[in-house]
Amino acid sequence: MPVLYEAVIGLEFHAQLATKTKMFCSCPVSYDARPNSQTCPICLGLPGTLPMLNRESISHALRVCLALNCTIHRRSTFARKNYFYPDLAKGYQITQFDLPIATGGYLEIPWQRGTSSISIRRAHLEEDTAKMIHAAQGSREGSKLDYNRAGIPLLEVVTEPVITEPAQARVVMQTLRDLLRHLGACNGNLEQGNLRCDANISVRPSGSTELWQAVEIKNLNSFKFLEQALTYEIHRQTSRYRQGGLIPREARHFDPETGNTIPMRIKETEEDYRYVNEPDLLPLIIAESWVDTVKTSMPELPSSMNKRFMQQYQLPESTTRLLTSSPPLAVFFERIAVHHDPVTVANWIIGPLLSLLNNASLTIDQCPITPEILADLLTVTEQAKITPNQAKQVLEEAFHTGDPINTIITSRNFTQISDPLLLQPIIDETLKANPFLVEQYREGNQRLLSYFVGSVIKATRGKANPYRVRELLVRCLDSGPGAS
């Protein structure tokens, strides 16, 4: 029996904050400008320049840290992280090391029909590097640098290694992205590189509490790639251990073509960043009044939405926590819940809809079904026009084709037969065809009722209203031997 292994995953995110100007200079933040057109002596690291701190970036960071329930450190400091690379103009990155702006906290994610609380280790501010575009292999051209990105404010958010599955990691990234957008702190456009993810992953025998050597996978900038890379890596590490090998410490990156992770170019020695306090910046002191101002400008946070949903919609906490773990999901729910029974709406979202989204690796923002379409479907089911089973199928088709509800119902010829005059003959026939089972039912085997219901529905090719059928069957079965 092979040893079972479990994965231990921690994620490190870099979110570009949605400020008007860069972290340490007044260059505008722009994603589609001509290369090297949004630069100045400061972000180019020209001789003699000094950084000047962008207050808006702190406000955005505070917003995120408050939403992540972190401990905000009233006094934090900036540090220099020293290394040489062409995309790093000064030869050091201004970041935070010893005293970051926030530590602790958690992110609540929707997970397995409930929620999961992902602990946050820390959040800190730093500046982005320039964008480097490498020349093709064997080309005579050199690599190119675009400093428009250099100096854009980043908030680095690090989770504890508490994530256990690649799918969960994906949900963490999706939920964080949704939250950042909801707060207006980050545009969350992955193609633009607004949110980047590095993953640290190790495996260990199931149930063990030891931490084995983790491997870093860098630059996972799509939800899909994150999940694929982690899946591959778990397999790779597990196989290696099973063969009696070891996993060395290294950084790898993901190749979407092959679906594999491959090692990054090996460095001769491990990088020593020689962190030192940034002498050109004063310690960041965050007054209570600043935090208060940020608090008043925050949109409704998941935690308050949660309380409100419980009260307003009379839903159990397990349901509200799930719905509010993603602000866009909560908004989606509310759009429909104003007109329809909240419990029904919640069940449709948590059950079939999230299931469809999950299987397609989509977030609610990308959901092909709008709240209006789902509302249409609920109306139709409330009117008992189609069966619950048919409704599920309609949902699925609407999800994949985008067709309106009524169109699908018509084309699939979905209707629900609820009229007793139409159902009774079929019920009679079913019971007549199974006298032995009828007797067994009357002797006490109540579970056979489901079989009868199923038979009638089958006989109607799925169109019988299951509740009405059940009702009528019970009346028949209990009224006396021989039916009719």
Next chain:
Amino acid sequence: MRVRDLREGYCSGRLRPTEVCRALFAEIARQNTLNAYLCTCEDSALAAAEELEQQYRCGKDPGCLGGIPIAIKDNLNVKGYPTTCGSKILAGYRSGYHATLVSKLLAQGAIIVGKNNLDEFAMGSSNETSAYGPVRNPFDERRVAGGSSGGSAAAVAANLCCAAIGSDTGGSIRQPAAFCGVVGVRPTYGRVSRFGLLAYASSFDQAGPIASCVEDAATILTVISGQDHLDATSAPVAVPDFTENLNRELPRLRIGLPTEYFTAGVDASIKAGIESVVDRLRSTGIEFHRLSLPHTDYALPVYHIVANAEASANLARYDGVRYGFRATTRHLAEMYKRTRTEGFGQEVKRRIMVGAFTLSSGYIDAYYTHAQKVRTLIKQDFEAAFSKVDAILTPVTPTLPFFIGEKFDDPLVMYLSDILTIPASLAGLPAMSLPIGTVGSLPIGLQIISRHFDEKLMFQLAATIERGINHASVI
């Protein structure tokens, strides 16, 4: 050349900025053996001079430095002109912006005449590490002008400008000022914006005036001081008129003489010169107190650890990627190595490596972190001293200006030249060098150290001494 005299000349029409400039540039060319200038700004200077002449003619006041020729040490950015920092690694680099202090000078009508030679990246005490040749002392061209602002001090001493702006990290304004017999002022840390000053050691660097008299230094410091939003370390402290009290009688002062600065290591003739000034002052009723700054011995090693650590990061940007010299090679790592190996001089490389070492994992606590703690002790020595006295007087240099090449081969011996100026830098205190006479034909200087932001008193004391000074040879 004094500001007062030039201004009077311009206002009365007796002198014209264009003439003064032309004469100056001719003189600079004539005295080119001093090597005080790395470039001159003739075109812009003469254009500015024309403009200022117009203003004077119309009776408009172009500013308190209107038409005053000022030179700038070549580690400060002047837009449109090269900034070499005395190094090959910045060969061909032209500044795209003005240092804040340069803008302030220009706003008061100053004429920037050129960029002064300096020790490479301000690392040196003799202006011998410059990639563009040493600066010679106008008093004796076989001798050094001091460093790292050697070019600025020599230019002022040789009348090749009215005043200059230098920079002081461990003594780089005060020491060359003493060697060249001119006034050199290191302001309180944070007084003058560092935006546009190529950083050597961020928590020490300050730019300051070098001039032929105390009044000019005070005038210029008033102009260039002030909080700058582009420099987060610039102090939110109001800038008074530093010339206000120059001619006022001194209040009853207590002055400290720290025993650690008058040891056997200091040349007897220098000590004698200072004693002479002390005697004169004592006779006017000023109280002198011998006091101790017990951690003085640690100042030199603390400085070399902390300053070089900061420098190792500050000089990382000189990599050939975006500007300056780049070694031609096809591979990135090799490009970095060769650019910096070939572009930097020996002393710079030495300090970068030492600095990087003291920040490296496994050593940072023992060196950098520890040194910062000792720095605090040195600051506290001064705090204690200033609770008893209002100013501190010391020599500036342990020796008279030495010969070019004399100390160059042994860096440790060279570092000792800064032993008397470094402590004030560590504490961020304002300090200035005042010429108090000559020994033989070589100038000597007196250092005045004041409390933080107390430059006004410092200048007042300096002006008093200056007035009473007898420039006869002091043996």
